[in-house]
Amino acid sequence: MTAKIAKIIIANWKMNGLLVESMQTIKQIRSSILANPVSCDVVICPPFTLLRDMAEKVPGTGIKLGGQNCHHELDGAYTGEISAKMLRDMTCDYVILGHSERRMHSNEGSEMVKKKAKHAINSQLKAIICIGETMYERDNDLARIVIREQILHSIPENANDSNIILAYEPVWAIGSGQTPTDEQIEQMHAYIRQVIKDELKQFEKGVRIVYGGSTTPNNSQSLLLINGVDGLLVGKASLDAKQFWKMIESAN
Numbered sequence: 001m002t003a004k005i006a007k008i009i010i011a012n013w014k015m016n017g018l019l020v021e022s023m024q025t026i027k028q029i030r031s032s033i034l035a036n037p038v039s040c041d042v043v044i045c046p047p048f049t050l051l052r053d054m055a056e057k058v059p060g061t062g063i064k065l066g067g068q069n070c071h072h073e074l075d076g077a078y079t080g081e082i083s084a085k086m087l088r089d090m091t092c093d094y095v096i097l098g099h100s101e102r103r104m105h106s107n108e109g110s111e112m113v114k115k116k117a118k119h120a121i122n123s124q125l126k127a128i129i130c131i132g133e134t135m136y137e138r139d140n141d142l143a144r145i146v147i148r149e150q151i152l153h154s155i156p157e158n159a160n161d162s163n164i165i166l167a168y169e170p171v172w173a174i175g176s177g178q179t180p181t182d183e184q185i186e187q188m189h190a191y192i193r194q195v196i197k198d199e200l201k202q203f204e205k206g207v208r209i210v211y212g213g214s215t216t217p218n219n220s221q222s223l224l225l226i227n228g229v230d231g232l233l234v235g236k237a238s239l240d241a242k243q244f245w246k247m248i249e250s251a252n
Helices: 019-035 048-055 084-089 100-105 110-122 135-139 143-154 182-199 220-224 241-250
Strands: 008-012 041-045 063-067 094-097 126-131 164-168 208-212 231-234
Touching: 008 094, 008 164, 008 208, 008 241, 019 041, 019 048, 019 063, 019 241, 041 094, 048 063, 084 110, 094 110, 110 126, 110 143, 126 143, 135 143, 143 182, 164 182, 182 208, 182 220, 220 231, 220 241, 231 241
Parallel strands: 008 041, 008 231, 041 063, 063 094, 094 126, 126 164, 164 208, 208 231
Antiparallel strands: none
């Protein structure tokens, strides 16, 4: 990127965490940050059920909250859904959109992700838009074609340098214990930047790109040292306060 910015560590708790245990986890993370101020950005995306209680624990820590999804409309007769403005009302600053688990299990295509991201941005949320290829697509030299399609069809017209983050998460690496090589990650992040530079003119300075997929305290520092990696999207390891803290430390 043209200007040096702080690394960002994003926790995706997925469908994990009951109230009591989650409050203990956030208290531990809070204590670590207050005792050891950090220079990186920290975002935690818990289940919707925990947002109100967590909102009471993060002031003064620098931790930002995010949702794991939002609906493609702002309100209406959509039983069981959560809108972007509801997340903002819960003091969220971010929302994860287009995660591969939703693309696969909820049949969400890139055009749907774009609709959601548009409303998220209009509701003053930063959209963390996930992109990534399957192992079949990588093995058959389709990875770049898939990534380009996801970029061009998932990013709305109102997106800019400051209101979206792209998360490159190879589908085959999520929860598998497998990670691409440093060279593969660097090459894909560079390709993503090139697509944005060449085809999305609203990005004057580029965009933050984080890596996700089997990130752990053991590999976080080496991942963050890869050229073009601006942060991490952390799944399982973010549920453990000690492990997540080690990853935050590695970003400082």
